[in-house]
Amino acid sequence: xxxxLTTEQLSRSEAELILDxxxxxxxxxxxxxxxxxxxxxxxxVVNLFYEDSTRTRTSFETAAKRLSAxxxxxxxxxxxxxxxxxxKDTALxxxxxxxDGVVIRHPASGAPQRLxxxxxxxxxxxxxxxxxxxTQALLDAYTMRERLGGIDGRTVAVVGDILHSRVARSNxxxxxxxxxxxxxxxxxxxxxxxxxxxxxxxxxxxxxxxRDTDAIMLLRVQHERMHDAFFPTANEYARLYGLDERRLxxxxxxxxxxxxxxxxRGMEIAAAVADSPRATITEQVxxxxxxxxAVLYLLLTNGEL
Amino acid sequence: xxxxARGAPSGGPDRPPPGKQILSADDIGRVLDRIAHQILEKxxxxxxxxxxxxxxxxxxxxxxxxxxxxxxxxxxxxxGTLDITLYRDDLRRQALRPLGPTDLPPGGIDDHRVILVxxxxxxxxxxxxxxxxxxxxxxxxxxxxxxxxxRGHRELPIRADYVxxxxxxxxxxxxxxxxxEYDGTDGVVLTGGExx
Numbered sequence: 478x479x480x481x482l483t484t485e486q487l488s489r490s491e492a493e494l495i496l497d498x499x500x501x502x503x504x505x506x507x508x509x510x511x512x513x514x515x516x517x518x519x520x521x522v523v524n525l526f527y528e529d530s531t532r533t534r535t536s537f538e539t540a541a542k543r544l545s546a547x548x549x550x551x552x553x554x555x556x557x558x559x560x561x562x563x564x565k566d567t568a569l570x571x572x573x574x575x576x577d578g579v580v581i582r583h584p585a586s587g588a589p590q591r592l593x594x595x596x597x598x599x600x601x602x603x604x605x606x607x608x609x610x611x612t613q614a615l616l617d618a619y620t621m622r623e624r625l626g627g628i629d630g631r632t633v634a635v636v637g638d639i640l641h642s643r644v645a646r647s648n649x650x651x652x653x654x655x656x657x658x659x660x661x662x663x664x665x666x667x668x669x670x671x672x673x674x675x676x677x678x679x680x681x682x683x684x685x686x687x688r689d690t691d692a693i694m695l696l697r698v699q700h701e702r703m704h705d706a707f708f709p710t711a712n713e714y715a716r717l718y719g720l721d722e723r724r725l726x727x728x729x730x731x732x733x734x735x736x737x738x739x740x741x742r743g744m745e746i747a748a749a750v751a752d753s754p755r756a757t758i759t760e761q762v763x764x765x766x767x768x769x770x771a772v773l774y775l776l777l778t779n780g781e782l
Numbered sequence: 783x784x785x786x787a788r789g790a791p792s793g794g795p796d797r798p799p800p801g802k803q804i805l806s807a808d809d810i811g812r813v814l815d816r817i818a819h820q821i822l823e824k825x826x827x828x829x830x831x832x833x834x835x836x837x838x839x840x841x842x843x844x845x846x847x848x849x850x851x852x853x854x855x856x857x858x859x860x861x862g863t864l865d866i867t868l869y870r871d872d873l874r875r876q877a878l879r880p881l882g883p884t885d886l887p888p889g890g891i892d893d894h895r896v897i898l899v900x901x902x903x904x905x906x907x908x909x910x911x912x913x914x915x916x917x918x919x920x921x922x923x924x925x926x927x928x929x930x931x932x933r934g935h936r937e938l939p940i941r942a943d944y945v946x947x948x949x950x951x952x953x954x955x956x957x958x959x960x961x962x963e964y965d966g967t968d969g970v971v972l973t974g975g976e977x978x
Contacts (some may be wrong), residue, residue, distance in 0.1 A: 494880075510920055511918040515869060516868040516873060527953035779875070
């Protein structure tokens with residue numbers, strides 16, 4: 478495999494290889510004098526971001542720099558895209574500059590797939606529309622493996638705006654592939670139609686879903702993608718599907734609370750829960766750098782996964 | 783003790799025939815005894831010394847040398863692991879290389895004498911990578927190299943301080959080091975000569 482576009486395309490052994498490498502990357506760099514490896518010296522990674530992003534872009538940038546790659550940041554708002562340049566022409570520009578890897582985030586599902594037709598380098602999907610966000614799912618899986626000691630046989634509840642969430646989609650495929658039981662919880666209006674083929678259970682009742690949950694993954698309500706009324710009020714959503722301290726108490730003691738960020742405190746997650754030691758939100762950010770180092774190492778050293 | 787040669791000797795008079803066992807299990811034991819004594823002699827009892835094995839087989843060899851030094855001199859020389867994969871210069875050419883662990887002894891390597899341990903010394907590129915890896919981890923007082931088999935064909939100005947056995951080889955031949963820890967048996971075999 479030359480690109481990382483979705484978690485659906487990964488085999489179980491490929492996914493496990495990435496998670497193992499992630500652990501190695503973490504221990505290869507943490508706690509040492511020089512926190513940089515020469516592995517990707519002289520190679521160029523372009524961050525091509527058509528959507529706003531803080532953590533994913535800086536995470537990819539940090540990961541590439543830890544491996545000594547040169548990083549070019551390309552934000553659509555400050556580029557020729559705002560003058561009307563198409564994705565194809567931007568891609569051809571990058572191609573002639575010789576990018577070894579292109580990290581792309583795009584509002585259109587499938588844009589990274591198209592990009593692979595125009596560039597020779599590896600394409601890494603950093604989120605496309607409502608389709609996929611594979612490195613986020615991989616870092617979530619790594620965080621679970623670290624905190625829960627494994628993924629096989631664990632129950633994971635993914636709660637909230639599944640309909641608009643590429644994080645949820647990537648996690649469903651990855652976690653089920655790694656042997657977890659995945660349960661989607663949310664209002665019917667925010668669950669996609671036609672998901673009978675997905676390897677998931679579905680619930681509309683959060684309280685009833687908490688008792689046997691090892692990890693709960695809260696999703697941000699994505700106002701920017703909502704062009705209809707999906708629920709009556711923010712207050713009602715928070716009351717039915719927000720994780721507060723009472724609900725945290727219903728979960729087993731070992732269960733962890735995950736959120737891909739950015740959070741709406743008071744909406745899908747109460748501030749006290751977000752700051753509790755059972756929340757892994759900052760760990761997820763730290764693990765994101767290791768996961769992206771592992772993926773860059775795999776795709777940019779010999780082009781094979 | 784020797785396995786029969788599978789082909790006629792190819793090359794010079796002192797080159798062992800391919801498929802030939804070069805070191806038996808007993809030989810490896812004696813060679814490691816000698817290297818441990820040489821380390822103690824050359825370093826005057828190996829104070830402030832750390833053995834770092836390069837995965838895979840260097841790790842087991844470093845452990846065996848540490849055991850012997852403990853037996854011969856009665857004090858502990860810490861042994862650790864130094865993975866050099868991320869420092870290799872052939873990552874773009876070779877198939878994917880899995881990463882190994884790097885485990886430094888608790889005392890670290892700063893101001894210590896570090897003895898790198900590997901099974902085969904060939905081009906010297908692995909040792910080059912190990913030196914770079916080492917200097918990103920700390921600042922050793924000095925670095926030495928212990929090797930079980932030196933097969934020649936150096937591509938860099940690197941030499942070993944402690945050599946188990948020098949074996950003249952052709953480039954296309956293969957030196958296979960087998961150790962009980964990984965292969966169930968000890969031995970060094972030269973293969974691949976007849977295939978070319």
